[in-house]
Amino acid sequence: MLNPIMTSSAVRRMRSVRLPLVLIGYAAFMLGVCLVQYLPFMQGVRVTMLNIGVNTYGMLLMLQCVLLVLIAPALTSASIAGERERQTLEMLLVTRTGSFRIAMGKLLESMMSLGLVVLCGLPAMAVTMVIGGLSLTQILLAEIYFLALAFAAGAIGVFASALCRTTMIATIVSYLLILLIGFSLCLPALLGYSQNVTDVLYDAKLYAALTVPACLRLFSPLFHFNPGVGAFALIMDQTNMLADYFSWRPWGRVLATYKMMDKIGMQRIVLLNVAGLVVMGLLFSLLASFFVRRREGKRKGRK
């Protein structure tokens, strides 16, 4: 039997006005960005079609990553806190459905909505493919990454929702958590590499001699959970747009990290990041299921 929490919540969400508005807004925004990118070409500025396609695609990748991280908590933070506010959670908890199933049902339902959001970005991405410079495989890889990103961000939203009493607080907590995770998982790049490693990476000969496994050993495993690293690797893999910024020597440890990523292979890093985001999503789902019942169990009789 399908998870009843998932199916019922999905039915209710699809009957509401909010999700269609989000979807229309998202698709319109993406197509608007495409239009703005193509304007110089349409006004007769001499640029190659290939550049326009790849640049627009890169821009869309960045925007989708940011938008998904912003939309996912907004869509998920009401999932359990909303039940609490509506005073329907108690009635769910006395059924045979366990807390894990409740949390997973809520997460899967949110994933369905977020999946629709990701799908709504597809037409804009497809436009760039028609112009050229990109393959279907690249777009598919990007979609897989977006889904993993949405899953992790959504799970953080569900966790915050299980932890907090109100939707408002849950939304704030989930954004703070995402910021905290993004920042703390960047720390290895800022603090983690010794001067020796940085020197090796700056020396062209030594760098050339470095093998991929050796680089992977140096590369902090925490990066695989950092959505920012995954998004960066995806953009670099598919458009190489940001290479000029990150090849700047005075950046030190950041440059070292970039060089290691380059050596490992950006696509491999994207795939590792997808796995990391899925693991992070599952961990937050487990934590969410733990807090669903624990929080209710602490409530006293009110009269």
Place this chain on the structure above:
Amino acid sequence: MLSIEGLTKDYGKKRAVDHLDLTIRDGEIHGFVGPNGAGKTTTMRILATLLTASEGHAMMDGVDLLKDRRKARMMVGYMPDFFGVYDHLKASEYLDFYARCYGIGKKDRERMISQLLELVHLSDRADDYVDDLSRGMKQRLCLAHSLIHDPRLLILDEPASGMDPRARAEMKSILRTLKDMGKMVFISSHILPELSEMCDSLTIIDHGKLVFSGSVDALSDQMNGRNPLEIRLMPGTDSATEERLVRILRENPLVEEITEEMTGLFRVRMGGDDASLMELLYTLVEARIPVNDYHRSSMNLEKVFMEVTGNA
């Protein structure tokens, strides 16, 4: 039969429920009464598996509801005092959702939903959105939801609160039907006269401690035995006759206190059983006291509640 023994719940140093014992028989409506903060909702939430007990047992059909929570959930239906409903969901879908949460198969679900909607008189509103139903209808729908898995014990926390008299009467009639179906109904309410009409037995708690548990009749008998005797004389009775009445009453060793409420109406606090009351009446008639009305004042559940919980 549900048998609760030594049920205790501590919140840190504060004891919310203190060694509560009570029994509910099959097909019995059991009222649960107590002032605010007495521990009623806590007790009900423990039985509904929403809270864990610090101590005690609640045995039903060989299952300890406090230990085997998974089995308990299938045996207990719970309707909380405050509850919400889902928007964008029809009444039949609402019940279907909870039925699936209890793991009930499709065929049984359809049958149960139609039976329950009929039971709570909402068959004609099956396709209406839950949000559009009146409060009374939502209460009945919530009651139907708590019955969706056919539980033996139904726990209703203040089910009639906020209902108009008509909706309350409907709720009462549904509860009687459930009683006839052999279900145990454990119901708390602050509308005490209603409980006295509806319940076969009741439990009164105060500060988490059991004050009384037994049948409504036993409680009434126990309390009525301490009720004052009211003697009303014929209108126009002279003061000399009234003085004679007071003298006769004072001579009776069972009389503790005499108060003249108004002219011709005496309230007498006295012990003894019905025979001693009859004996006193003979004496008054023999002494040609013109007694117009002679009875022990009855105590409704509201008064009993105030008396027992010490707030009279």
